[in-house]
Amino acid sequence: xxxxxxxxxxxxxxxxxxxxxxxxxxxxxxxxxxxxxxxxxxxxxxxxxxxxxxxxxxxxxxxxxxxxxxxxxxxxxxxxxxxxxxxxxxxxxxxxxxxxxxxxxxxxxxxxxxxxxxxxxxxxxxxxxxxxxxxxxxxxxxxxxxxxxxxxxxxxxxxxxxxxxxxxxxxxxxxxxxxxxxxxxxxxxxxxxxxxxxxxxxxxxxxxxxxxxxxxxxxxxxxxxxxxxxxxxxxxxxxxxxxxxxxxxxxxxxxxxxxxxxxxxxxxxxxxxxxxxxxxxxxxxxxxxxxxxxxxxxxxxxxxxxxxxxxxxxxxxxxxxxxxxxxxxxxxxxxxxxxxxxxxxxxxxxxxxxxxxxxxxxxxxxxxxxxxxxxxxxxxxxxxxxxxxxxxxxxxxxxxxxxxxxxxxxxx
Amino acid sequence: xxxxxxxxxxxxxxxxxxxxxxxxxxxxxxxxxxxxxxxxxxxxxxxxxxxxxxxxxxxxxxxxxxxxxxxxxxxxxxxxxxxxxxxxxxxxxxxxxxxxxxxxxxxxxxxxxxxxxxxxxxxxxxxxxxxxxxxxxxxxxxxxxxxxxxxxxxxxxxxxxxxxxxxxxxxxxxxxxxxxxxxxxxxxxxxxxxxxxxxxxxxxxxxxxxxxxxxxxxxxxxxxxxx
Numbered sequence: 001x002x003x004x005x006x007x008x009x010x011x012x013x014x015x016x017x018x019x020x021x022x023x024x025x026x027x028x029x030x031x032x033x034x035x036x037x038x039x040x041x042x043x044x045x046x047x048x049x050x051x052x053x054x055x056x057x058x059x060x061x062x063x064x065x066x067x068x069x070x071x072x073x074x075x076x077x078x079x080x081x082x083x084x085x086x087x088x089x090x091x092x093x094x095x096x097x098x099x100x101x102x103x104x105x106x107x108x109x110x111x112x113x114x115x116x117x118x119x120x121x122x123x124x125x126x127x128x129x130x131x132x133x134x135x136x137x138x139x140x141x142x143x144x145x146x147x148x149x150x151x152x153x154x155x156x157x158x159x160x161x162x163x164x165x166x167x168x169x170x171x172x173x174x175x176x177x178x179x180x181x182x183x184x185x186x187x188x189x190x191x192x193x194x195x196x197x198x199x200x201x202x203x204x205x206x207x208x209x210x211x212x213x214x215x216x217x218x219x220x221x222x223x224x225x226x227x228x229x230x231x232x233x234x235x236x237x238x239x240x241x242x243x244x245x246x247x248x249x250x251x252x253x254x255x256x257x258x259x260x261x262x263x264x265x266x267x268x269x270x271x272x273x274x275x276x277x278x279x280x281x282x283x284x285x286x287x288x289x290x291x292x293x294x295x296x297x298x299x300x301x302x303x304x305x306x307x308x309x310x311x312x313x314x315x316x317x318x319x320x321x322x323x324x325x326x327x328x329x330x331x332x333x334x335x336x337x338x339x340x341x342x343x344x345x346x347x348x349x350x351x352x353x354x355x356x357x358x359x360x361x362x363x364x365x366x367x368x369x370x371x372x373x374x375x376x377x378x379x380x381x382x383x384x385x386x387x388x389x390x391x392x393x394x395x396x397x398x399x400x401x402x403x404x405x406x407x408x409x410x411x412x
Numbered sequence: 413x414x415x416x417x418x419x420x421x422x423x424x425x426x427x428x429x430x431x432x433x434x435x436x437x438x439x440x441x442x443x444x445x446x447x448x449x450x451x452x453x454x455x456x457x458x459x460x461x462x463x464x465x466x467x468x469x470x471x472x473x474x475x476x477x478x479x480x481x482x483x484x485x486x487x488x489x490x491x492x493x494x495x496x497x498x499x500x501x502x503x504x505x506x507x508x509x510x511x512x513x514x515x516x517x518x519x520x521x522x523x524x525x526x527x528x529x530x531x532x533x534x535x536x537x538x539x540x541x542x543x544x545x546x547x548x549x550x551x552x553x554x555x556x557x558x559x560x561x562x563x564x565x566x567x568x569x570x571x572x573x574x575x576x577x578x579x580x581x582x583x584x585x586x587x588x589x590x591x592x593x594x595x596x597x598x599x600x601x602x603x604x605x606x607x608x609x610x611x612x613x614x615x616x617x618x619x620x621x622x623x624x625x626x627x628x629x630x631x632x633x634x635x636x637x638x639x
Binding site for chain 1: 560
C-alpha cells in the first residue's frame with residue numbers, strides 16, 4: 001500500500017494530461033484544423049533529404065517524393081549526402097538529371113549541416129521541409145501541409161507520422177505510440193503546445209528560418225531545438241493531421257533503446273540548458289506550463305514507477321518464496337481466481353490504470369481516425385499497453401545517466 | 413478566457429471528478445462486501461442454530477444422520493476467506509471488520525464445540541487444529557507461513573478442520589477458549605489433537621504434530637472413526 005501511494009501523483013498527472021488533450025481535441029480550433037481542405041495554393045517548396053548511409057531506403061524515399069501530388073515546377077527535392085560510407089552516393093547519383101532533384105555530396109558534418117546546406121541551395125523556396133531518408137510520404141501529404149501556413153504567425157507545421165509497414169510486435173507497438181503522437185500533436189497544435197518538429201516531413205517557413213538562423217547540432221536533437229527556438233521567438237507550430245508520412249523504426253529492443261536515449265537525452269539537454277527559461281514560463285502558455293514540465297515528470301516518473309514496481313515485484317517474490325517454501329509446487333502454482341465480484345481486486349491503482357489505458361486507447365483510435373492512417377492497431381495497442389512500460393524505463397534511465405554524467409553517444 | 417486556460421481548468425475538474433468517481437466506486441464495493449458478509453453471517457448464524465437444534469432433536473438418532481456439521485464447516489471457511497479479503501481491503505482496525513471478525517470467531521468456536529460434541533456422541537474422532545495468530549506488528553514473523561501451510565493441509569486433507577483465531581481480538585468467548593486450552597501468548601500457537609505447540613519452522617516438521625494416519629489417505633471423509 002505504501003509503495004502504491006507513490007504512484008498516485010504520476011497517475012494523476014498522466015490522467016490530467018490525457019483529459020486535457022481530449023478536451024483540446026474536441027475544441028473549436030482543433031475541429032477547424034480537421035475541417036481544413038487540401039490547399040489549392042501551390043507555393044514554391046523544397047524538401048531536403050539529409051542522408052547518411054541510407055542506401056537501402058533512400059530510393060523509396062525519393063520515389064515517394066516524386067509521386068507527390070504537387071506541381072513539379074513548384075517542388076524541389078534536395079538530396080544531401082552527408083559523407084555516407086555505403087552505397088548511398090551511387091543511389092543518389094542515379095537521380096542526377098531529374099529536373100526536380102538536386103544531388104549534393106559533402107563531408108560528414110552531422111544532420112544539421114546537411115539540412116542547412118539543403119536550405120541554402122533551395123534559395124527560392126517559400127517553405128522548406130525535411131524528410132529523413134528512411135521515411136515515405138503519402139501522395140497528398142504536400143497539399144495537406146500547405147494550408148497550415150495560411151496564418152502568418154505559423155512558422156512550422158508537423159505531419160501525421162506513423163510506422164512504415166510494421167511487421168513485428170515491436171514495430172506494431174511503436175506504431176500505436178506514433179499514432180497517439182498524431183492525436184497529441186493535432187490537439188496540442190490548437191493551443192500552440194508542440195515542442196518538436198520531427199525529421200520526417202516537418203515544414204518551415206523559410207523566412208523564419210533565415211530570421212532565426214539555421215539548424216544546430218543541439219545535442220543530436222536538431223528538430224526539437226528548432227521547434228523550441230521557433231516557440232521562443234513567438235511564432236506558432238501547426239499540425240496537418242492528414243499529411244501522412246511513414247517512417248521506418250527500430251526493429252530490435254537495443255536499437256529502440258539507443259534511438260530513444262538520443263531523443264530523451266536531447267530533450268533533457270536542450271530544455272535544461274539553452275531553453276530552461278521556457279519551462280514554467282506563463283509567456284509560453286501550454287508549452288511552458290504544461291508540455292515541458294510534464295515532459296520532465298514523464299521521464300522522472302516513468303523511471304520512478306518502474307523502480308517502485310521492480311522493488312515491489314522483488315519484495316513480493318521473496319515473500320512468496322519464503323511463505324511457500326516446503327509446500328508442493330502443485331499446490332502453490334494452482335491458479336486461484338474467482339469470478340465472484342467479492343474477490344475482485346478493485347483497488348484505486350487498478351481502476352486508475354484502467355482509466356488511463358482506456359484514454360490511451362481512445363487516443364490511438366482518434367489519431368488513426370483524424371489522419372486516415374490505414375493501420376491495424378489492436379496488437380500494437382496490446383503490446384504498447386502491457387510491454388512498452390517495461391522497455392521505456394531503460395532508455396529513460398540511460399538518458400538521465402548520460403545527461404548527469406555528460407556521456408555522449410554516437411547517432412547509431 | 414483563452415482556450416488553453418479554459419481546458420486546463422476543465423481538465424483539472426474532470427480529472428478530480430474521475431478520481432472521485434473511482435474512490436466512490438471502491439467505497440461502494442467495500443460497503444457491498446460488508447453487506448454481503450453481513451448476509452452470509454446472518455445465514456450462518458441461522459444455520460448454526462438450526463444444526464444445534466437438529467442435534468438436540470436427533471440426540472438419540474443414528475449418528476449417520478448428523479452430517480450437517482460438515483456443510484457448515486465449508487460455509488464457515490468460505491466466510492473466513494471473504495473476511496480475509498474484507499480485512500485486507502478495509503484494514504484490521506475497521507469497526508465493521510472487527511464486529512464481523514468477532515461474530516466469525518464466535519461461529520468458529522460454536523462449530524468447534526459442535527464438532528467436539530458430535531465426536532463424543534457418535535464415537536468419531538475428527539482431526540481439528542486450533543491456530544492462534546497475532547496481527548500486531550512484529551509479534552509473529554512466521555504467521556504468514558503457518559497460515560499458508562494450514563491452507564495447504566486443509567485443502568489437501570479435507571478431513572482436517574482448522575480454526576484460526578486472532579489472539580488479540582477482544583472477545584470474551586475467545587479469551588475463555590484461550591484460557592481453557594491454556595494457550596500462551598507466543599505465536600504462532602497451535603492446539604492439535606489437544607496438544608499445544610508454538611512456532612513454525614517448515615511444513616514437514618509441522619505435519620509431525622498431526623496424527624500420521626491423517627496423511628495416509630486424501631479421501632474426503634469428514635471424520636475418522638475412533639479406534
